[in-house]
Amino acid sequence: MQSAYFLQRSALLFFAAFAIFSCSNSVAKAFSEKDMIIMNVAVPAAIAAIKAYHRGENVEKAAIQAAFGGYIMHQGFKMAPKMQEESAIKAWQSKCMINFGASMAESAGEEFVFRMDIGPVWIIAREGDIKIRPGLNAVIAPLVHLIEGSKPDFQRSLRYGTLAFKRSSDPDGTLNGSSALAYSNANTFTTNADGAHAGHELVHTFQYRRDAMYPLRIGNFIKGLDERLGDSWVDDTAWSMNWGLQCAWADATGRSKDFDIPMEKEAYYLEQKYRDPWR
Numbered sequence: 001m002q003s004a005y006f007l008q009r010s011a012l013l014f015f016a017a018f019a020i021f022s023c024s025n026s027v028a029k030a031f032s033e034k035d036m037i038i039m040n041v042a043v044p045a046a047i048a049a050i051k052a053y054h055r056g057e058n059v060e061k062a063a064i065q066a067a068f069g070g071y072i073m074h075q076g077f078k079m080a081p082k083m084q085e086e087s088a089i090k091a092w093q094s095k096c097m098i099n100f101g102a103s104m105a106e107s108a109g110e111e112f113v114f115r116m117d118i119g120p121v122w123i124i125a126r127e128g129d130i131k132i133r134p135g136l137n138a139v140i141a142p143l144v145h146l147i148e149g150s151k152p153d154f155q156r157s158l159r160y161g162t163l164a165f166k167r168s169s170d171p172d173g174t175l176n177g178s179s180a181l182a183y184s185n186a187n188t189f190t191t192n193a194d195g196a197h198a199g200h201e202l203v204h205t206f207q208y209r210r211d212a213m214y215p216l217r218i219g220n221f222i223k224g225l226d227e228r229l230g231d232s233w234v235d236d237t238a239w240s241m242n243w244g245l246q247c248a249w250a251d252a253t254g255r256s257k258d259f260d261i262p263m264e265k266e267a268y269y270l271e272q273k274y275r276d277p278w279r
Helices: 002-025 033-055 059-082 088-106 136-147 154-160 198-211 225-229 238-253 262-274
Strands: 114-118 121-126 129-134 163-166 183-185 188-191
Touching: 033 059, 033 088, 033 262, 059 088, 059 198, 059 262, 088 114, 088 154, 088 198, 129 136, 136 163, 136 183, 136 188, 154 163, 154 198, 183 198, 188 198, 198 238, 198 262, 238 262
Parallel strands: 163 188
Antiparallel strands: 114 121, 121 129, 183 188
16 A cells, blocks of 8 residues: 555656646747657656556556557547547547547556546446446536536537537627637537537547546545545546646746646647647
8 A cells, every 4th residue: 555655646746747847838938749749658658667667567568558558649639629620430539549548558567448538427448347437527527517508519529429518609709608719628618509619629628538547636635535436436637637737827927827828738739730720
């Protein structure tokens, strides 16, 4: 148990250090392909290496597997911004690539476990045994959208494999009651009735899956929570923790939460590089 806690803290400290580095440099330079490789390939490989080292396993093998899984994620991220123009098959392909790549990375050095988020639940497959478990964030997020006045968009939910909502637009193009053109909340997003900017928000839902394999989650800060959740729930709160920390950094330094934080810079970079500018 002591070793598990030490391992957990080591990975958490590494991720925190990387997050601080990303925030401190996110305004100094534009987001680049190098940053994408670091976030999707290098960081998963480094965390897998830390875990393997403390377990006495093959560090190189674990790092290579995690890096390969991260590379698959990287390719899925590049597809996300174009999904407004692509078919539902392509959208599901990109989502499956993200989930398979993330599963490879988080299973590095251990038994392979495939985890995929579908709406408010996670599908978890291990040695032929398939379980369906609700996620803490995945259950709360759609409730937040409904409370805010968004309506379920079943057509786009099926198209993207991601819970989608819609709201009417004001004359300036922003969503009714919101200052945003579109917005996301972990594994869900809201657009206008036309689905404008869905590709940008889909990037954020992919970040949610990527972040789910990192130790920056509420269970690592509230003692005993993991034990209470047991095997009944998935602690998928890392995206919200990451987003909250980045927004806090933006507020403390006078930056914009909508443009300057790394999560937004990544989404804008992908959209500008792999899709025409917003229409």
